[in-house]
Amino acid sequence: MVKLKFILPILLLFSLSLKAQKKNTIALSYGVNSGLLKDLNFSPLHYKESGHLFSVQYLRHNPRRKNIFEVAVDFSSGKIKTDASTFLTSNFIYGKINASYYRKIKTSESNKYNFYAGAGYTTNLLYFEWDDNEAFSYWATHGLVLNFKANYLINKRNQIFSTISIPFLQLLARPPYNGRNEFIIENQNSPAKIFFNGKLATFNKCYGFSWITKYNFNVNKFIDLSVNYNLNLQKVTGANKLIHLQNQVQTGLNFKF
Numbered sequence: 019m020v021k022l023k024f025i026l027p028i029l030l031l032f033s034l035s036l037k038a039q040k041k042n043t044i045a046l047s048y049g050v051n052s053g054l055l056k057d058l059n060f061s062p063l064h065y066k067e068s069g070h071l072f073s074v075q076y077l078r079h080n081p082r083r084k085n086i087f088e089v090a091v092d093f094s095s096g097k098i099k100t101d102a103s104t105f106l107t108s109n110f111i112y113g114k115i116n117a118s119y120y121r122k123i124k125t126s127e128s129n130k131y132n133f134y135a136g137a138g139y140t141t142n143l144l145y146f147e148w149d150d151n152e153a154f155s156y157w158a159t160h161g162l163v164l165n166f167k168a169n170y171l172i173n174k175r176n177q178i179f180s181t182i183s184i185p186f187l188q189l190l191a192r193p194p195y196n197g198r199n200e201f202i203i204e205n206q207n208s209p210a211k212i213f214f215n216g217k218l219a220t221f222n223k224c225y226g227f228s229w230i231t232k233y234n235f236n237v238n239k240f241i242d243l244s245v246n247y248n249l250n251l252q253k254v255t256g257a258n259k260l261i262h263l264q265n266q267v268q269t270g271l272n273f274k275f
Contacts, residue, residue: 042275045075045244049268051094051112053250059193059258060146060155061100067110069096071266086120086134086167094266098146108153110146112264116183118165134167140185142252143213144262154197157252157260158213159224161188175236183228190224191216195258226252234272242272 053067075090092114099107118138125132140163147154167181191213193202205211232246248266 041078041080043075043077043242043272044275045073045077045270045272047071047073047075047244047246047268047270049073049246049266051096051264051266053262053264055098055146055260055262057146057155057157057258057260057262059195059197059260060148060153061106063100063102063106065098065100065108067096067098067264069094069110069112071268073268073270084122086118086136088116088118088120088138090114090116106148108146108148110144112145113141113143115141116163118163118183120165120167130171132169132171134165136165136167138163138165138183140183155193156191156213157254157262158191158216159185159188159219159252160191160214160216161185177234177236179230179232179234181228181230181232185224185226186220188219188224189214189216190219190254192254192258192260223256224252224254226250240274242274244268244270244272246270 120136
């Protein structure tokens, strides 16, 4: 009985702390990535992109959900193909890192809708090559984005999130028109130097957006199932013009603690 008197309060406190501390979510997602690509550095042809997509997301909010902090990493690899010839099929690698802060700006009277605004930092990287780097190209951006998020609570177990991100100040890294120069040759074994060797660009040189819509189904207090659709668009103007459009569909698990 004496031991029970000590154990029961400890178990009660532990269960209450778990309930109070579910401010964190780790989401793991897997899906497919398809898109369209035209890069005049690489080829005058249009390419279709296809591959697998893996994503990891960490999200933290306060108990009243007035503030949200989010970190996400996406990785995709696969092939780009052109209708001109199967001989020109190439490999690509795509990666994205995002860290953002949101602040709640409005809640509907029914408490079903919540709206957030914020800012963040995003790195995007796309690299593709043909015939063991006989031809290659890449683009990388590092910079600030504006974020707008909304969520709709359908009922206690179902809700939808939608997020739009717009970059407004970017460090843009692109190879020269012929693909190689002295700097790239000297640092070919140090890709980080190459991908961070860029120039500041705003809407006049580099622009685009990212739109994510996510549906969550609440299984229990600790797990959600999710399905999400992502749309990404990037465009670089100038002599080495680039247009990149991605459609991504994923399913995943969200672990809450």
